[in-house]
Amino acid sequence: MSGRKIRNMEEFAEVSGVSRPTVSKYFHDPNSVRASTRQRIEAALEQHDYRPNIFAMNQNRKLTKNVGIVVPYLADPFFAEIARNIEERCIDAGYSPTLFSSHGSPELEVEILNSLRALKPAGVLLAPLGRVSDRGAVEAFCADVPTVLFDSLIEGVGAAFVGSDNPQFSHLIVEYLGRTGEPPCFFEMKKPANPNANKRRLGYIEAMEKMGHEPQVISVDGEGWAFEEIGRAGGIEAIQSGRFSTNTILCSNDRLAIGFLSACYHMGVKVGRDSDCDLRVAGQDDHPFSRFTCPPLTTIAQDYDSVSRRAVQVLFDTVESGTQDHSGEMVLFEGKLIMRESA
Amino acid sequence: MSGRKIRNMEEFAEVSGVSRPTVSKYFHDPNSVRASTRQRIEAALEQHDYRPNIFAMNQNRKLTKNVGIVVPYLADPFFAEIARNIEERCIDAGYSPTLFSSHGSPELEVEILNSLRALKPAGVLLAPLGRVSDRGAVEAFCADVPTVLFDSLIEGVGAAFVGSDNPQFSHLIVEYLGRTGEPPCFFEMKKPANPNANKRRLGYIEAMEKMGHEPQVISVDGEGWAFEEIGRAGGIEAIQSGRFSTNTILCSNDRLAIGFLSACYHMGVKVGRDSDCDLRVAGQDDHPFSRFTCPPLTTIAQDYDSVSRRAVQVLFDTVESGTQDHSGEMVLFEGKLIMRESA
DNA sequence: GATAAATCTTATCGCGCGTAAAATTATAAT
DNA sequence: ATTATAATTTTACGCGCGATAAGATTTATC
Structure with missing residues (x-):
């Protein structure tokens, strides 16, 4: 960074020894100018840390970056x-x-x-x-x-x-759960905001039928994005009223599952796959926190x-x-x- | 929305019947023009849904919004x-x-x-x-x-x-923990990224000394922002090697506490305040997920x-x-x- | 070394608006 | 009504760069 303050592209072109339109081209695409020119510009750039005015840039450009x-x-x-x-x-x-x-x-x-x-x-x-x-x-x-x-x-x-591929998610986890224990019921919000939730439910039903099981969908009240709270409240209610026909719960997504785990803890229901456990719980998404729940949550990882x-x-x-x-x-x-x- | 498409402020000024700079003033501050002028502009606005070009606006303005x-x-x-x-x-x-x-x-x-x-x-x-x-x-x-x-x-x-007021956080929770059971030790990262962590540690030490207890700080390895993982790994290690001189753990922040709870679960350590529990664990921040941990996390809520x-x-x-x-x-x-x- | 192709320079316009200064109008005071 | 004064509007110019055209220069091709 040396002496003179660069106020605009004109001045910068001057100190770098090329014309303004060439500098303009350079900033639009460094490879559009000759290597020797590029070097001169980049040398000047190190001396004067100039940056084109983004407002002026975008004003006259058809397509911005x-x-x-x-x-x-x-x-x-x-x-x-x-x-x-x-x-x-x-x-x-x-x-x-x-x-x-x-x-x-x-x-x-x-x-x-x-x-x-x-x-x-x-x-x-x-x-x-x-x-x-x-x-x-x-x-x-x-x-x-x-x-x-x-x-x-x-x-x-x-x-x-x-x-x-949301249906595939459900197929995969239903297959796993069915293979290792009781087939799952499906725990979800009554009015899911997200269309993926519907695909997951349909995938669940399809997978269950394919395996010859009777699907059971449990939809709990709640709208909005406070999934954990909905999962918790709905979970408590569902457990209290004994709405589950199986010991295995597949939640529509991980956040719901996190809330559901909280409900289980609250109700003294032990979750896990050991013989002394009451319920198995699984989610879908592999939410960043899912590995830290108690117990850590079995889930389907989205390919972020x-x-x-x-x-x-x-x-x-x-x-x-x-x-x-x-x-x-x-x-x-x-x-x-x-x-x-x-x- | 009526016929003619408005391309710029010039054209909009035309259809609204005032000069362009006056329109400009209006957008800068609607109260800076006479009420009668304002009404004419707003009438035109309803007809033509014009919006000033933000790039042109900001280019020449000393202070943007x-x-x-x-x-x-x-x-x-x-x-x-x-x-x-x-x-x-x-x-x-x-x-x-x-x-x-x-x-x-x-x-x-x-x-x-x-x-x-x-x-x-x-x-x-x-x-x-x-x-x-x-x-x-x-x-x-x-x-x-x-x-x-x-x-x-x-x-x-x-x-x-x-x-x-981070020291106050620590004072508050140390006082509570000390009043309701054994005084806590302090669980933190060795190299906290955040200066608040240091203030919390100092607050903890001060509060403990004020209450006549011997402070114990347990610093675990780990850098970066994967606090849960650090809390979990550090927690497992600390539990295994029996580094706690008390049954009460105050974590530097909630995310660390979430990891620590995961460690406790993993090690079969029961957390809570019932008589059959092994450890009490508290955090600081009132992280959005803290109410859904198992057990729900006692903490100090930041005044977001x-x-x-x-x-x-x-x-x-x-x-x-x-x-x-x-x-x-x-x-x-x-x-x-x-x-x-x-x- | 001649020719073509690529690249650069010079020159000029326009983008859509901000803004200071000048001109006008409205408001207050006499 | 007349003048002083404030409020508002208009005139005029500039911001920093994109885009383009025409000519000058460099590089690549044979």
Whole structure:
């Protein structure tokens, strides 16, 4: 960092000994200038730590390097993790990601999409709220901005969808539970916000029938994103009223299972696979906290890494090809059984 | 929404029947134009849903309405919650918050501060990484941009600090534990990233001595932000080697306690305050998951709400007064004892 | 070494808005 | 009604960069 303060690209071009448009080209894509030129610019860059004004940059550019990342609920470590993962990939690809959380509110989700429009993003990675999302608003947005949906599908919307094969999750864990003990019943929220919950229920039923068992679905009251609380309250109620026809409980997701484990503890119900245990409990997602529950939670791990990698890749393919012909593409990743002590 | 598409402020000024700079003033502050003018603009606004281009807006403005929110680790629901809280308050105050997470990396923290500079923010709310933060970089940033530090203090840096009274936390819980059973030992990481951890340890020691007990601090290996894992591994090791001189364990924070509870379960150690229990365990923070652990975790609740409210308020005071005379101001909020079953 | 291709420089315009200064209008005071 | 004064609007210019065109220069090809 030496003496003179650089105020704009003009001045920076001067000290680096090339013309302003060339500097502009360099910042747009360093490989678009000759190696010798690049070196001169980079040498100057080390002396003067100049950065182009992002507002001026974006003002006149058709396509910015901004990307939006929208998740439904950032206080859920699952989404925090996947957002972090995606964020990093975007940065590595030379984009500027901005992170948003809908906080479970459809109004806020629409609001975010609106302010996102103002950012003229090259593309958006959107994990919609799901059932409660304003379909029209999301659809309109996707028509304007290349958008890859992830985690939660809204049929027929967006350039592509990347997520998990939820029915497969249920098949996998039902098969495991059935093989190692009593077949499970299915514990879920009555009005799940997320469409994946429905797919998991259907997957459960299908898997049970395939194995010749009678499916039993237990739906508990509760709306919103306080899954643990819902799982706990619903669990206590279900245990008290003896609604389980089996000693094995498959929860729709890990957060619900965490709440359910809390209910079990509260009721003095011992969870685990030892002979002195009353219940086996399993979840789905491999939530970051699941390995620390008591007992540690048996679950199906989402392939975070593949989902985020693929979502980003599909988005940039779409953006950079300009074509929207990914339309309707749908990528689903399988889950992996994580055996812990709870089941 | 009627016919003509509005492309810029010029065109919007035309349809609303006032000059463009007046429209500009209106968007800067609706009360800065005459009521009659305001009505004409707002009438046009309902017809044409025009929004000023944010890039053009910010390019030439000395002070934007942007604020940055930086937390050390967004995958920690505690920070996710407080970030959400702060975000909302900023929006309500008419600002545009942007959320960043350092993900535990000092390099990324500096990188964020740099890109934040490019956003010309009116102010920044920064929860620094703490011990590992690049003090020089943070200091330099704070000199340029009005910055309120929260959660984690870096001495002498920033326009103000808002956080929790950590020694008081420890006093409160030590007093409670001592009053209801054996006085606690203190369970912590050897190299805590966060300065609050040190204040809690000192608070613990002070409280113990005041009550006439011999403090015992157990520091376990581990660095970074995987607190649960560190608490679990360290807990298993400590239990195996019988390092506790008391049946009551006070953890430096809740996430560590969650890991420790997992260790207890793993080792067959029964936690709680009943007579048949082996250990009592308490945490500090009232982490969102603490009420769902088995047993539910007794802890000290941080006053999230007051911290975020005050941090935002102090920042906007600083920004809007223009003066930096909040310098060194320090606001600490007390914690509240949350009694649950673990202690 | 001549020719073509790639790259760079010069020149100029426009983006959409902020902002200071000038001109106008409304309000108050005489 | 007239003038002083404040409030508001208009005029005029600039911000920092993207985009493009035409000409100058360098590099690659044979």
